[in-house]
Amino acid sequence: MPPKEETQSLTQDLLRGAHSPDSANRIFSDKIQHRPLFLKPSxxxxxxxxxxxxxxxxxxxxxxxxxxxxxxxxxxxxxxxxxxIPKEGQKYSVFAPLHKLWVGYMREILGTELYNGGQGAAAKLSAADFHGAEVEVSRSRCPSRVGVRGIVIKDSRFVFEIITAQNQVKTLPKEGTMFRVHVPAPDAAPDHRPFCCEIHGDQFQHRSSDRANKKFKNHFLKKL
Structure with missing residues (x-):
């Protein structure tokens, strides 16, 4: 560490380089010399x-x-x-507005493919959410399930839980079952027939949130 005299001399030389000699001496004596230097703790x-x-x-x-x-x-x-679902909520009329919302949702995502179908419509249907859809069992390994129709109130991995027009909650396994889905044409296009498709329950054994990012492949399907 340099001596105190050298430090003061260096400080005065720096001040004289920026100020006049009188101003440099005054600044050194008023603001630098004999002023305490506060240091923070180490x-x-x-x-x-x-x-x-x-x-x-x-x-x-x-x-x-x-x-x-x-x-x-x-x-x-x-x-x-x-x-x-509580007993008092197991009514078809309670879920009818949900079905109307689902119809509007399907019309929006299908767009023009609502009228001509095709592979584009199939890809969108495979990734769609079916809560609120009205499905009907078209074919099944269990003949007693054929013709059962209702609004989907729960789309889980292996089953569709629906409520029928008779206010009955039924659980339909997806395995070995084909479901028919109808999407009516909007009121602005009354001449068009309703969009109708069938989905294979064996390929729908996924949660609705998982189907959105899943790529479906062609598989051999046994006859029902």
């Missing part, structure tokens, strides 16, 4: 600082985790009966 060692930062990050993660609720498990959702 920094902690690198390892201590690193540990402090790590503890701060861990505390922040804990606070964030405490504020964000943990998602419920499937068992907890079943215990709380999230997917249970």
């Amino acid at each position: 920094s902690p060692p690198p390892t201590t600082a690193r540990d402090a930062r790590r503890r701060a990050r861990d505390e922040k993660k804990k606070r964030t985790k405490a504020l964000k609720p943990k998602p419920l498990s499937a068992r907890e959702r079943r215990r709380r009966q999230f997917y249970h």
Whole structure:
């Protein structure tokens, strides 16, 4: 460390280079000489600082985790009966508005393919959500299910849960079943026939959220 006299001389030389001699002497005596120099406490060692930062990050993660609720498990959702429809709500008229919304949704995503069909319509149907769709069992390995028709109130991985016009909730397995779906033409085009298609339940054994990103491939299907 240089001596105090050398430091003062260097400071005065720097001030004289920017100010007149009288101004340099005045600034040095008023603002620099005999003025206390406040120093902050010395920094902690690198390892201590690193540990402090790590503890701060861990505390922040804990606070964030405490504020964000943990998602419920499937068992907890079943215990709380999230997917249970109460007896007073098992009415066809309750879900009729949902079916109207689904019809508008299908008209929007199909567009012009609502009238001519094709592979484009098939791809859109395979990725669509069928909650609110009115489906009818056209073919099934179980003959007693043929002709059952209703609005889909739950589209799970392996079954369609529907409610019929007789206010009955029925569970229809997708395996070994074909479903017929109708999408009526809009009121502005009364001359067009309703869009009708059949979906293979064997290829629909996925949740509606999983079907959106799934690429379907051609498979051999046994006769029903």
